[in-house]
Amino acid sequence: MTMATAVPPLPLRIGTDAEFAALRSALMAAGFTEQALCERLQLEHISRFDLKNQSELREEPVDETGLLVRLLMECGPVTRAGAATLGRHNVWYALAALGLVAPAASNPDRWYAKVMLYPTRGLYIVSDRSRPEEGVEGQPPEDFVYPAIVPNTELFLELAPCQPCDAFLDLCSGTAIAALVAAKSGARQAWAFDITGRSTHFAEFNRRLNGIANMTPATGDLYEPAGDLTFDRIVAHPPYVPVYRPQLIFDSGGHDGEQIVGRIIEGLPRYLRPGGRFYALTMGTDRDQPFEQRLREWLGTEESEFDVAFVNRNTRTPREYAAEALIRNRGQVEDIKAWREMFEQLHVKTLAYGLVVIQRRNRMRPVFTVRRQTGRQSGPAEHEWLVEWETAAVAGEADRILAARPRASKHTHLRVENRLSDGEWVAEAYHLETEYPFSMELRAQAWTAYLLTCADGSRSAAELLEKLKSDGALHPETPPHQFARMLEVLVSGGFLEIDNFRLPAAK
Numbered sequence: 001m002t003m004a005t006a007v008p009p010l011p012l013r014i015g016t017d018a019e020f021a022a023l024r025s026a027l028m029a030a031g032f033t034e035q036a037l038c039e040r041l042q043l044e045h046i047s048r049f050d051l052k053n054q055s056e057l058r059e060e061p062v063d064e065t066g067l068l069v070r071l072l073m074e075c076g077p078v079t080r081a082g083a084a085t086l087g088r089h090n091v092w093y094a095l096a097a098l099g100l101v102a103p104a105a106s107n108p109d110r111w112y113a114k115v116m117l118y119p120t121r122g123l124y125i126v127s128d129r130s131r132p133e134e135g136v137e138g139q140p141p142e143d144f145v146y147p148a149i150v151p152n153t154e155l156f157l158e159l160a161p162c163q164p165c166d167a168f169l170d171l172c173s174g175t176a177i178a179a180l181v182a183a184k185s186g187a188r189q190a191w192a193f194d195i196t197g198r199s200t201h202f203a204e205f206n207r208r209l210n211g212i213a214n215m216t217p218a219t220g221d222l223y224e225p226a227g228d229l230t231f232d233r234i235v236a237h238p239p240y241v242p243v244y245r246p247q248l249i250f251d252s253g254g255h256d257g258e259q260i261v262g263r264i265i266e267g268l269p270r271y272l273r274p275g276g277r278f279y280a281l282t283m284g285t286d287r288d289q290p291f292e293q294r295l296r297e298w299l300g301t302e303e304s305e306f307d308v309a310f311v312n313r314n315t316r317t318p319r320e321y322a323a324e325a326l327i328r329n330r331g332q333v334e335d336i337k338a339w340r341e342m343f344e345q346l347h348v349k350t351l352a353y354g355l356v357v358i359q360r361r362n363r364m365r366p367v368f369t370v371r372r373q374t375g376r377q378s379g380p381a382e383h384e385w386l387v388e389w390e391t392a393a394v395a396g397e398a399d400r401i402l403a404a405r406p407r408a409s410k411h412t413h414l415r416v417e418n419r420l421s422d423g424e425w426v427a428e429a430y431h432l433e434t435e436y437p438f439s440m441e442l443r444a445q446a447w448t449a450y451l452l453t454c455a456d457g458s459r460s461a462a463e464l465l466e467k468l469k470s471d472g473a474l475h476p477e478t479p480p481h482q483f484a485r486m487l488e489v490l491v492s493g494g495f496l497e498i499d500n501f502r503l504p505a506a507k
Contacts, residue, residue, distance in 0.1 A: 012115065012126065012205045013099040020208045023094035027124060030064040030089045032072075034119040040065060046120050047154035049073060051130040051147060064088060071101070072117040075129045077110035100126075104133060115202075120149050120177070121157065122184065123210050126202060127175050143196035148177040152281070156237040157181060159355050160279040161380045167229065169193065169271070171236040171264055176203035176217055178235050183215040187233070190215040193225050222260075223267045232276035236264050240282040242321070242339075242351070255342055257283050257351070262298050268358060269302040275362035277387075283353045284310075291352050292371045305361055307394075308369045309387060311378065311438070312354040318343035321351050357387055366394040370492075372438040381504035382437035389501045393488050401484050401491070404498040406464070407457035411436040411503075412495045414449055432495050437503055440493045447473040448490070455496060461487055 027033075034046050043049060060082055061067050067086055070076045078086070083101075086092035095101045100117065104110040112133050115126045127147045128140065146153075157178060162168075164186030170179035176192035183190040192203045192215065203217035218225035242257035254260070261282045268278055284291035292310040296303050316324070322339035354374065361367060368390045372378075417429040430444040432452075450473045454464055465483045468474040474483070490496035497503055 012201060014201075014205060014208060015098045017208070017211075019094070019097050021211065022090065023098060023209065024124060024211070026089050026091040026094040027068070027119075030068060030086070030091050032065060032068045032091075032119060034121075036065065037069065037073075037119065041069070045154065046118065047149045047151050049118075049149055051150065064091065071111075071113050075113065075116060075131045075133075077104055077107075077112050077134060080109055080111075083111055106134065110134075116147055118147075118149055121181050123177070123180055123206070125149075125175050125177055125180075125206050126209065141198070143198045145199050145202045146174055148175045153177065153237065156235075156281040159281060159380055159383065160235040161384065162187070163233075165233040167191075167231040167233070167273075169226070169229075169231040169234045171222060171234065172238045172260065173203060173217070174199055174237075176206055176215065178237070179203075179215050179217075180206060180210060180212055182233070182235075183212050184210075188214065191226075191229070191231075192217045193220055193222065195219070195221050222263055223271055226271060230271055230273050232273045234264075234268070234272055234276070234278045236261070236278075236280040236282075238264060238280065238282060240284075240353075242283075242325070256285060256346055256348070258285065261356075265295060265298040265358065266300065268306070268360070269299060272358075272360050274305075274360050276360050278356070278358040280356040281354075282356060283351055284356075285346070285348045286350045286352060287347045290371065292369055295356060295358070296369055299358075304367060307359040307361065307367045307387070307391065309357040309359075309383075309390070310352070310354055310371045311357070311374055311383060311386075312352045312371065313374045314353050316351045316353075318348050318351065355383065357383060359387060359391070365396075368394045373440070375435040375437065375439040377436050377505065378438055385437060385501065385504055389492060392501070393492065401487050401498060402462045402465075402480055403460055404500070405457050405460050406455045406487060406491075406496050406498050408452040408455045409434065409436070409495055409497055409503060411505075412452060414452070416449075432490075432493070434494050436505060437494045440495075442489070442493050442495065448486075451490075452495070461498075 038046060041049065060079060061070060062085065064086055067078055067082050068091065071078050083092050100115060101111050101113055104112055116129055117124060117126045125148045128145045130147060160178065162182040162185040166188050168179065168182040168187035168190040170176060170190065170192045173179055173192035173194045179190040179192035194200055194203065197219045200217045200219040207215050207217065238260040240257045240261060242255055261280060272278055287294065292308055295310065296308050299306050318340060322336045325339065326336055370390055372386065411434045413433045415431040415433060416427050418425040419428045427446065430446060430449050432442040432444050432448065434440050447468055451464065451468060454467060462480065465480060469476045469478065487496060491498060491501065494503060
């Protein structure tokens, strides 16, 4: 039997508003919703759907929802009988009207969907098929449009909050899922920029499929389509994986993984408005300087206008990454040596994956650069708290901390190191530890441990200072401003709370 050769699919047909509305209504009537699918497939979230399962597809379902899962998500075939079943709520006719289904190349009695289509975050999204059509060989197109329901995309959407804003920009947008979510969540206008026209075509199809008027997709290299536009919210989930042998347009950010994100950050002084924020889920490298400091350097001569925060989720050594890349990409053994030599030349010590938040100040004040390690409960609210607190601290607003009534966080743990001296255990070192809002450890002094036992919200910080002095925990000449700076460190670490900056879990 001669196998057909895969031909990159033509762009989707952009239909009429009536055709898109008919498809939306038909999918909902057939029970093809995120909640219904998660219940049926026993998924905690739609992003847990297994896109990589290449095992034989099960027997053709007999109900509409099951047939739609098979056709649109599993990328399997349906028979003419299945197509007839999908005609009950006009789903089949709506799919056919937009050119989303076609007979199989090897068997005209079996029909396939040209793309994946799935519900997520109150939207219907199309992307490229996760597996080739039966009987068709070949590689995916180099401008492959990745599914929006993979776990790392869901993490990106979760961590890049879509709060109301005036102008929202989604860079490296792919399906434009982030821009579409923002447009539905309060952005007056959203834009989605991608380097390939094919991604932009998918984005426009998704915009029309969801009936969203305030989102504009455009094709260009990063900010190229922006012209004179500026934005108060910019997000990016760029190619960030270091790749020794690139294969697809989107599969790498260069040898060190930083080529795309570096250029994005270099453009922030031009395109991010005062008071605006940038969010990116990416990987970067700690070299002679830590990644967060290198992010600041990429901002160029205007770096003094920007705050930089990096929340690390996991870290790998160059050796670990090279071994994982070899296995993941089925690379050549000699690539490991080349990887290591490249990382050594760049002075790479570790590769860190996490969330970058960059904020442009809207008035004259000092700026901050911070790094945190994510904890078990770290999320968007905790990231927001971090930026808001650090902004207040560097702006001098935290000077009012002496009037505040601090309380110890219930998440704080104290670890004491003792040494044996003359037959007795003597406390030698104190360590404050917490997993919330971030994973933190602080080497402290005895007075710090005592302070936390007294900080129950009933006394002001100024009163606590006097108590610690009178109880001999602090030197009687300790100046108030020095004590205030110490309290700032404890608040920043999440060990101590004050009223205007309570931890999200405490609200």
